[in-house]
Amino acid sequence: MEKTLTILTIEDEFLIRVGIASYLEDEGFVVLQAENGREGLEMFRKHNPDILLVDLQMPELDGFGVLATVREEAPDTPIIVISGVGILRQAARAVELGAWDFITKPIEDMFIVKHAIKKSWERASLLRENRKYREKRTRRKKEFHENKS
């Protein structure tokens, strides 16, 4: 991952948000912070981050609202939801609705966040790359047939 990734973390709990942000910045990411869904969407639209970390339970616009909007506006942008252990069902639902991965709170170790980001970004890259290859191959085959005829 040569590219410096920009992470938007949307979290209403200040300590957690700052904890995540400072950890990720130490790990070499660029981190954007938003304390609610509405503010998060504004920043998302403005800065076009590579990956989103979204708390499911927030005042104003909650995580599901953000998920639905981002899925619609940028289906290729990985979105990882953060959910309390006690409400794991919500995490499962978020995944069904298009979240790429989930992390449970309390976050046992920040390595888990990094691992989830890494995995999601890898998936996004693979998807992108494969799509590119697929298009290329289709074009090649088309050219080949055209040249033949």
Next chain:
Amino acid sequence: MKINPESTITILIIEDETMIRRTMISYLEDNGFSTLEAVNGREGLELFRSHQPDFVLLDLRMPELDGFDVLQAVTKESPETPVVVVSGVGTLDDIIEAIRLGAWDFVSKPIHDMSIVQHTIKKNWERSLLLQENRQYREYLEEEVYKRTREVKESEAKFRSIVQTAKEGIILIDDQGVIISWNQGAETIFGYTEEEIMGQLVEMIMPQRYRESHSHALHQVKVTGRTHYIGKTRELKGLRKDKSEFLLELSLAAWEENDATFFCGIVRDVTERKEAEEERSRLVTAVQQATESIIITDKDGIIQYVNPAFERITGYTYHEAVGQNPRMLQSGKHDATFYTNLWNTISVGQVWKGHIINKRKNGSLFEEDMTISPIRDESGNIFSYVAVKYDVTHEIQLENQLRQAQKMEAIGTLAGGIAHDFNNILFAMLGYVEILKEMAPQDSPMLDYLQQIRKAGIRAKDLVRQILTFSRQSEQQRQRVIVSPIVKESLKLLRSSLPTTIDIHENIFSDTTQIMATPTQVQQIVMNLCTNAGYVMRGGGSLTVELLEVDISTEFAALHDLKPGKFLKLSVSDTGGGIHPEILDRIFDPFFTTKPPGEGTGMGLAMVHGIVKNHGGTITVNSVLDHGTTFDVYLPAIMDPSQLPIATAVPSLPKGEGHILLVDDDEMVINVEKVLLEDLGYQVTAATNGQEALEIFSTNPTQFDLVLTDMTMPKMTGDQLARELIGISPQVPILLTTGFNETRNEDQLKNIGIRALLMKPIEQRELANTLHAIFHPSKYR
């Protein structure tokens, strides 16, 4: 490894805690996975190896071989198989270590919700599929790149081979003129090897004098872009390694690569081709400019080519001749055997040589010496014939002219000699006839017979005179003459005797040219030629008499044995049927005539010929069948004007009027004399014997002003008739015509009242003068 995500995924669960293992198995199987279970690492690894599961769930802390050892083995043996480790809370260091060793993901124990396991499996299974897909794409693309590279290499090798083996020199230079590629063909043409020439300036293979302009042109390309030489073929001089120059053909191409311009020159040595072209051009010029006409046909004799000489000689143009058979020239002068022999000769490959008479486009004939050669192709088959023909018409003409001149000379000499002897013989015969006539009794029938003998003798004498004219032995007085008035006068006479259906055109271009001539003979020429013309145009036509001064060419002079210089040319043209070529060389022969017996003596043209030759001139004839004939008479003009008296004409004849009774037993004589008299203005009544004349006269004696009678007639002679007439009307003047001058009888005749005696054949001038003197006696006293 399964690619199809729909198919059942087999998961190997390696877990020593039975409770957890059983829970996971039951959950996963309920969710459509198939499972394998192992209670320790050793067993797990064995199962992995024997069953090749799609996915591994691995507990890290187990008895016997623990999770890390299994992980290492699986990652090593099957790196694409997802391995997810299951680890207890607070063992994060284990997880980090496991991920470092190749684990794909992890699940923390205790597992609060089994859906976490399923989510993790699904997530990693998807990753596995994405990686597989990605790998396949990469492999596919690598294969593609490999294939492309190979194709490019093959194609390059192909072009390299073409360039190297091409006979043409293929030379690449950059925009500085540096040679960057040099093929085998270039080496053969210029003599430099690739090693010697690479990196050198291309000017090296150009003669010194072109180098500067070349580098200038190259510079221009850099400044302005394109040059007008690109894409074109030019002929230039090249310089070989051995410093020899040669002609080459250069095609130039240019292309851009990385912002630089490169040039490719394809060079061909055209020295041989150029030489062949020049050789061909020389041959073509020779053929084109040859005097001989040349025809090239295919093997079937169809004309493929004719040269300008052919066009000139035959009158057919190139386009008219090509595609035709040479048979178009056949004159009909040769029989079928002639042409069969010709073809039999050339079709077996022999050369045919011979003399042939051919026909021009305008129908006239010409003669050629011809050589026909067959031309063979490489395999020896005849595919063409070449005929080279030399027009010998002119030579033949010269030959004929010479032969004709010699013949006329011979005939002239012969006839002249005979004529003189004949004259003497006739003189004797006629003399003795006169003596016999004196001795014969007055009433003897013998007198009549003698008269017949005498008449025949006189005719013979007349003929002899004509022969002498032809043979140029009748010397006449010559004087300066302007011919035009004589021609005009003659034409005036002819107008009355020629049918009105003949138009007469008089083109006098020379009014003052003088010649030395006997005027009466000039008139004889005009009269004879015009009378002949009138005869051949009995049905009507156009007679043209032309008179002009010409300078004859030396060639013409030589041909006709003339002195070069100014000549008076008298042309008489008719539009009659023309003279058949076969008799053309005989028309001047004495006694040759085409007229029915009795209508012509055949001496007319012979005399003209004699007169013309005698005057130092010549006569030519040009006749085209069905179109007409032109006689051209050339008489030498007097170069220096002098004081000698000039006859502008035969002195005009004194005319008169009155009614004349003309008596002669010969109707031909009557016809001639009647014309002569009427020409002079007199009215004529004719009788063919004395008795008839006497009857006509006595019916109304006063109507006749004069009687012109022949002396010698059967039954009643001229003098007898004269006596009778004077008995009736003593005042009537009587003229006697006689074929032989008998001075002894003249006084006697005058005594009986005969006014004058005229010698036959009567000359119009003498007749005119005599009549004039009788009617106007005062002028003659």
